[in-house]
Amino acid sequence: MFPLTEENKHVAQLLLSTGTCPRCIFRFCGVDFHAPYQRPYKELLNELQKFLETEKEELISDVPNPPPKKIRLQELEDGIDGIDNLSQNGEGRVSILEDGSIASKNSNLNVCNVCLGILQEFCEKEFIKKVCQKVEASGFEFTNLVFSVSFPPQLSVREHAAWLLVKQEMGKQNLSLGRNDIVQLKEAYKWITHPLFSEELGVPIDGKSLFEVSVIFAHPETVEDCHFLRAICPDCFKPAKNKQSVFTRMAVVKALNKIKEEDFRKQFPCPPNSPKAVCTVLEIECAHGAVFVAGRYNKYSRNLPQTPWIIDGERKLESSVEELISDHLLAVFKAESFNFSSSGREDVDVRTLGNGRPFAIELVNPHRVHFTSQEIKELQQKINNSSNKIQVRDLQLVTREAIGHMKEGEEEKTKSYSALIWTNKAIQKKDIEFLNDIKDLKIDQKTPLRVLHRRPLAVRTRIIHSMETRYVDEHHFHLYLKTQAGTYIKEFVHGDFGRTKPNIGSLMNMTADILELDVESVDVDWPPALDD
Numbered sequence: 001m002f003p004l005t006e007e008n009k010h011v012a013q014l015l016l017s018t019g020t021c022p023r024c025i026f027r028f029c030g031v032d033f034h035a036p037y038q039r040p041y042k043e044l045l046n047e048l049q050k051f052l053e054t055e056k057e058e059l060i061s062d063v064p065n066p067p068p069k070k071i072r073l074q075e076l077e078d079g080i081d082g083i084d085n086l087s088q089n090g091e092g093r094v095s096i097l098e099d100g101s102i103a104s105k106n107s108n109l110n111v112c113n114v115c116l117g118i119l120q121e122f123c124e125k126e127f128i129k130k131v132c133q134k135v136e137a138s139g140f141e142f143t144n145l146v147f148s149v150s151f152p153p154q155l156s157v158r159e160h161a162a163w164l165l166v167k168q169e170m171g172k173q174n175l176s177l178g179r180n181d182i183v184q185l186k187e188a189y190k191w192i193t194h195p196l197f198s199e200e201l202g203v204p205i206d207g208k209s210l211f212e213v214s215v216i217f218a219h220p221e222t223v224e225d226c227h228f229l230r231a232i233c234p235d236c237f238k239p240a241k242n243k244q245s246v247f248t249r250m251a252v253v254k255a256l257n258k259i260k261e262e263d264f265r266k267q268f269p270c271p272p273n274s275p276k277a278v279c280t281v282l283e284i285e286c287a288h289g290a291v292f293v294a295g296r297y298n299k300y301s302r303n304l305p306q307t308p309w310i311i312d313g314e315r316k317l318e319s320s321v322e323e324l325i326s327d328h329l330l331a332v333f334k335a336e337s338f339n340f341s342s343s344g345r346e347d348v349d350v351r352t353l354g355n356g357r358p359f360a361i362e363l364v365n366p367h368r369v370h371f372t373s374q375e376i377k378e379l380q381q382k383i384n385n386s387s388n389k390i391q392v393r394d395l396q397l398v399t400r401e402a403i404g405h406m407k408e409g410e411e412e413k414t415k416s417y418s419a420l421i422w423t424n425k426a427i428q429k430k431d432i433e434f435l436n437d438i439k440d441l442k443i444d445q446k447t448p449l450r451v452l453h454r455r456p457l458a459v460r461t462r463i464i465h466s467m468e469t470r471y472v473d474e475h476h477f478h479l480y481l482k483t484q485a486g487t488y489i490k491e492f493v494h495g496d497f498g499r500t501k502p503n504i505g506s507l508m509n510m511t512a513d514i515l516e517l518d519v520e521s522v523d524v525d526w527p528p529a530l531d532d
């Protein structure tokens, strides 16, 4: 059913005669159900012309003796029925196209002066197909999508001008029109294109989807439409970082809300003039939100940093834990890049044994995202087969939110270590036994010299929960420690020139040094353990 009523006729006539498209006319007449917008453009234009044609005829016949409104409405309904019959046999269409006054000025070739072709050419199946071809060629795996569009900012100016025009026209009939009574261009565009996208791609449109298809429109011909606003409202157009132009949509809308109606009318034509060309498509972009993979790693090498070790642009060691794991993930997820994080870190010469250290990897813009648990298991196997320096366990897909569990309460967690200690003086078994009895020893650690270049100078109190010793020979013993996370173990052993107090050396009254260190366990119960 044609959605306009008698009440809309003057407005529709005015807009059509000034170069506005039928769908924009619907919007300004507040048509807020989807179906009329979705009908083929040519049909809409023809019907609109017919609808207004009856008005013209009526006006002529009405002139001598205008009947009361009620009767006119009745006549109008008859008129619409009559037109429908006409259009079925095709005669109506021809007669209107032959009528120069409406059809020649407003054929579907004319670019709408309000939407600049957005609700014309860019709602057509051909255009949607073109976008979908791009989506399919992008190689992303998706089961739903979110579709976003970016319109040129001058569309808001034109919309404003058309609104003022319609408002004035309606004022003559003692009717009012608020900004919110108009259906937003974006809304109408959504109503038309979403079903077409869904049908073409065979997946639903879902605002929560991680897969986003975005189309950016521009209209070079009318770029200067916005410029007069800057003189009137300079505050709204301040240069911002990462913005190519000060005329962002947000800034334009802000200025339009501030500007007085009479000032706007002085500076910008109402109705807006008709452009020669429709919008251009600047970009059709596909992107997938990040996905996250977590697990635990063991490090068996004393010659492998956790992250690439680069000093002054020069690489010191050829690999790293992060790369040995992430390279495989990048390839399988077909992601653009990754971000590695973990629950603490170990020095390059420290091994991580036991259950390993929890880690999480953010995979940015992944093209493949759906994996069975079997496939993830195989991926883990592949990582483990590729290097004997590291092993990975409990590899799994996790949510972004879950990553928080890894960092949560990190300071309160305990970590277990084993260290091989050297002493300058000869020792007996009984010289180290007293260490086994020390519980919850508080130590003060000044930021170690070796990390001072990247950490602020501070004194931090840490707790050595317990220690256990195993005598090796006159100058060596093993020390097993349970400590608060964040304790610098090497410094606790040798004292860091008195910067960590007390330390193993000071407790034993001799010089002690650490030869080897292993992390035995990181007591963070995330990610959950998986069965093998």
Ligand SMILES: [Zn+2]
Pocket (backbone or CB within 6 Å): 020, 021, 022, 023, 024, 025, 112, 113, 114, 115, 116, 117, 118, 119, 120
């Ligand atoms: Zn339009």
